[in-house]
Amino acid sequence: MAAIVDVARLAGVSKATASRALSGGGHVADETRRRVEAAASAIGYIASPAAASLVTGRTMNVGVVIPIVNRWFFGEVLEGIERALLSAGYDLTLYNVRDDGPERDRVFEFFLARKRVDAVIAVGVDLAEHEATRLARSEKPLVCLGGRGAVDARLAIDDRAVGTLATEHLLRLGHTRIAHLAGPGAAAKPGSVQGERLRGYLDALGAAGLAPGEGHVVETDTTMPAGFTGALQLLGHPGPRPTALFAASDEMAFGAMIAAERLGIAVPGQLSVIGVDGHEYAEMFGLTTIEQAPGEQGRLAVEAVLRLLGDGEVADPLPGSGAPLPTRLVVRSSTTAPPRG
Amino acid sequence: MAAIVDVARLAGVSKATASRALSGGGHVADETRRRVEAAASAIGYIASPAAASLVTGRTMNVGVVIPIVNRWFFGEVLEGIERALLSAGYDLTLYNVRDDGPERDRVFEFFLARKRVDAVIAVGVDLAEHEATRLARSEKPLVCLGGRGAVDARLAIDDRAVGTLATEHLLRLGHTRIAHLAGPGAAAKPGSVQGERLRGYLDALGAAGLAPGEGHVVETDTTMPAGFTGALQLLGHPGPRPTALFAASDEMAFGAMIAAERLGIAVPGQLSVIGVDGHEYAEMFGLTTIEQAPGEQGRLAVEAVLRLLGDGEVADPLPGSGAPLPTRLVVRSSTTAPPRG
DNA sequence: TCACCGAGCGAGAGCGCTCCCACGCCGGGC
DNA sequence: GCCCGGCGTGGGAGCGCTCTCGCTCGGTGA
Numbered sequence: 001m002a003a004i005v006d007v008a009r010l011a012g013v014s015k016a017t018a019s020r021a022l023s024g025g026g027h028v029a030d031e032t033r034r035r036v037e038a039a040a041s042a043i044g045y046i047a048s049p050a051a052a053s054l055v056t057g058r059t060m061n062v063g064v065v066i067p068i069v070n071r072w073f074f075g076e077v078l079e080g081i082e083r084a085l086l087s088a089g090y091d092l093t094l095y096n097v098r099d100d101g102p103e104r105d106r107v108f109e110f111f112l113a114r115k116r117v118d119a120v121i122a123v124g125v126d127l128a129e130h131e132a133t134r135l136a137r138s139e140k141p142l143v144c145l146g147g148r149g150a151v152d153a154r155l156a157i158d159d160r161a162v163g164t165l166a167t168e169h170l171l172r173l174g175h176t177r178i179a180h181l182a183g184p185g186a187a188a189k190p191g192s193v194q195g196e197r198l199r200g201y202l203d204a205l206g207a208a209g210l211a212p213g214e215g216h217v218v219e220t221d222t223t224m225p226a227g228f229t230g231a232l233q234l235l236g237h238p239g240p241r242p243t244a245l246f247a248a249s250d251e252m253a254f255g256a257m258i259a260a261e262r263l264g265i266a267v268p269g270q271l272s273v274i275g276v277d278g279h280e281y282a283e284m285f286g287l288t289t290i291e292q293a294p295g296e297q298g299r300l301a302v303e304a305v306l307r308l309l310g311d312g313e314v315a316d317p318l319p320g321s322g323a324p325l326p327t328r329l330v331v332r333s334s335t336t337a338p339p340r341g
Numbered sequence: 342m343a344a345i346v347d348v349a350r351l352a353g354v355s356k357a358t359a360s361r362a363l364s365g366g367g368h369v370a371d372e373t374r375r376r377v378e379a380a381a382s383a384i385g386y387i388a389s390p391a392a393a394s395l396v397t398g399r400t401m402n403v404g405v406v407i408p409i410v411n412r413w414f415f416g417e418v419l420e421g422i423e424r425a426l427l428s429a430g431y432d433l434t435l436y437n438v439r440d441d442g443p444e445r446d447r448v449f450e451f452f453l454a455r456k457r458v459d460a461v462i463a464v465g466v467d468l469a470e471h472e473a474t475r476l477a478r479s480e481k482p483l484v485c486l487g488g489r490g491a492v493d494a495r496l497a498i499d500d501r502a503v504g505t506l507a508t509e510h511l512l513r514l515g516h517t518r519i520a521h522l523a524g525p526g527a528a529a530k531p532g533s534v535q536g537e538r539l540r541g542y543l544d545a546l547g548a549a550g551l552a553p554g555e556g557h558v559v560e561t562d563t564t565m566p567a568g569f570t571g572a573l574q575l576l577g578h579p580g581p582r583p584t585a586l587f588a589a590s591d592e593m594a595f596g597a598m599i600a601a602e603r604l605g606i607a608v609p610g611q612l613s614v615i616g617v618d619g620h621e622y623a624e625m626f627g628l629t630t631i632e633q634a635p636g637e638q639g640r641l642a643v644e645a646v647l648r649l650l651g652d653g654e655v656a657d658p659l660p661g662s663g664a665p666l667p668t669r670l671v672v673r674s675s676t677t678a679p680p681r682g
Numbered sequence: 683t684c685a686c687c688g689a690g691c692g693a694g695a696g697c698g699c700t701c702c703c704a705c706g707c708c709g710g711g712c
Numbered sequence: 713g714c715c716c717g718g719c720g721t722g723g724g725a726g727c728g729c730t731c732t733c734g735c736t737c738g739g740t741g742a
Binding site for chain 4: 003004005015016019020023025026047048049050051052053054055056
């Protein structure tokens with residue numbers, strides 16, 4: 001295996017100069033640089049990142065902790081992060097941390113604590129006290145996208161505002177019987193993403209002098225089948241049927257639309273449906289939704305990390321102190337005024 | 342930062358013994374090992390993987406090249422790989438390689454060539470000649486899951502058999518007008534996944550003395566919206582309408598089922614639909630499908646990699662030489678006999 | 683004319699670890 | 713009683729790189 005000393009010898013310079021020429025730092029004459037580069041490619045020289053990071057203390061590697069890959073939102077975030085890291089010359093090490101358990105502890109205790117990554121991006125993870133502490137002790141920048149727990153920088157949309165915005169859209173159309181397909185933990189975890197969306201929904205209803213009808217708030221997973229089942233339950237509930245439905249995710253909304261179709265309830269004629277996410281399939285379903293841009297969010301998280309690592313050119317105000325991430329209402333054909341009578 | 346020499350000093354042993362005690366190799370007295378471990382945790386010692394890999398030459402890191410994360414099949418494979426690698430003590434470095442372009446070259450030339458990973462798993466990637474060469478030259482084990490290009494080990498289902506199996510299921514039910522929603526490149530790339538599925542479909546039809554009707558093979562993306570649009574086109578085609586549809590992926594099949602419902606074509610009454618994948622939403626849709634197990638496939642890929650790295654306990658016959666990965670027909674409510682007349 | 687500066691380069695230390703080798707010690711076989 | 717082997721341990725080399733320090737040398741301002 002060719003080492004940098006071989007390159008140096010071939011180019012007729014010292015190790016130090018070869019290193020400077022190849023890694024770009026320091027003052028090297030153009031002609032020398034060219035000679036070194038030629039020598040390197042001639043003998044197929046490949047730098048050893050291990051040796052470099054041993055001395056620099058930087059791994060050029062960012063760890064990404066994510067609870068699940070296979071959900072549209074998370075996949076999109078992950079792709080956004082990957083793209084941004086790659087173009088900054090960083091590698092992405094993936095830690096797919098599921099629910100609590102020994103495996104989760106293992107990631108935090110063993111993998112992340114090791115000096116394998118320069119920084120950590122946690123996506124939609126509710127960090128436990130000891131997990132945050134553990135990460136803080138390693139003195140690595142930690143950027144969170146959603147989720148909870150005290151950290152250096154947190155990027156998040158305003159989930160309560162999302163709930164309010166969605167509900168207000170339905171109220172403005174004239175609906176008064178508005179149901180909510182809530183995400184998991186909405187009732188139990190008040191500060192969480194799902195809790196805030198529920199809260200925003202209740203706020204908006206309250207401000208209009210309304211309250212959810214009986215059985216009109218159903219809590220379930222944010223998946224399509226869960227939305228399907230949840231909607232069947234919700235729409236099949238005895239008593240006055242809701243004329244509008246706010247689903248906590250687009251996938252749930254898709255499931256609900258299919259459930260409505262199965263029950264012979266026309267969307268939007270008899271039931272308006274609104275979701276959250278801006279899923280790539282929303283257009284096909286004609287779904288009105290509160291759009292967020294997960295890929296872009298991933299990119300912003302990387303930007304924040306790079307800034308904390310001192311890689312950024314500009315020294316902007318610290319991220320996380322800024323405004324919540326943008327969302328916007330996209331109206332399609334799944335929402336309209338309630339049926340008369 | 343505490344180094345191993347500090348641990349050694351505190352435990353009253355040499356660096357060498359401390360290293361042996363902590364990394365498990367060699368002969369260390371139980372009592373000594375305990376003392377070293379106690380010392381390590383007392384001063385919060387964290388090993389430096391960079392230093393270790395500098396001397397061992399192993400990074401305990403596997404690169405995963407994947408064209409897209411946000412498609413159910415790929416996400417599932419990725420999660421399977423991650424789980425298996427994690428439990429073997431390996432890290433996963435993600436390279437989300439999209440279509441050709443400078444970025445793709447960059448991954449192969451710059452990232453994968455560097456000595457950052459011990460092995461590479463390529464998922465659903467058609468490796469170009471020079472890419473395969475480049476990887477081979479680095480002398481790292483390379484395991485492919487699907488895709489094309491010459492490599493050490495390839496794991497794949499038999500896609501032609503999948504096409505045949507699906508089509509035969511429909512033939513057995515009595516269908517004769519069977520359409521196919523093919524994946525991208527099915528016609529243009531004969532050896533590819535989509536090409537083989539198309540081929541299997543044509544084989545089965547041919548064996549039954551049939552041929553696809555005009556406009557009954559539509560090629561499009563493997564997504565739900567693409568399946569939706571493709572099915573609208575297919576079912577709206579003038580001339581005799583197909584009574585059955587073989588979609589190259591479950592997501593396409595979902596889109597097709599929704600399209601059929603929109604057109605007022607009953608599934609399975611007037612149109613039987615079969616997909617491929619065993620998508621987690623298939624049950625909700627009642628979709629008959631050729632199931633494969635992407636998560637399990639990911640695990641198998643990791644197993645193959647570990648074997649090639651010499652980590653495996655058993656020296657089984659080389660992977661890739663074995664049979665194709667298993668698939669099985671799961672019949673649900675989306676397929677039935679064709680309507681009479 | 684001379685001090686000074688900075689660009690260009692070389693020598694060499696040292697990052698933190700593993701592993702090879704050597705050494706002492708103890709138990710068992712001859 | 714002696715040798716031998718293997719266990720437990722220590723010493724120290726060296727993995728491949730970057731970075732600091734110091735040198736030289738040409739240009740520049742006083």
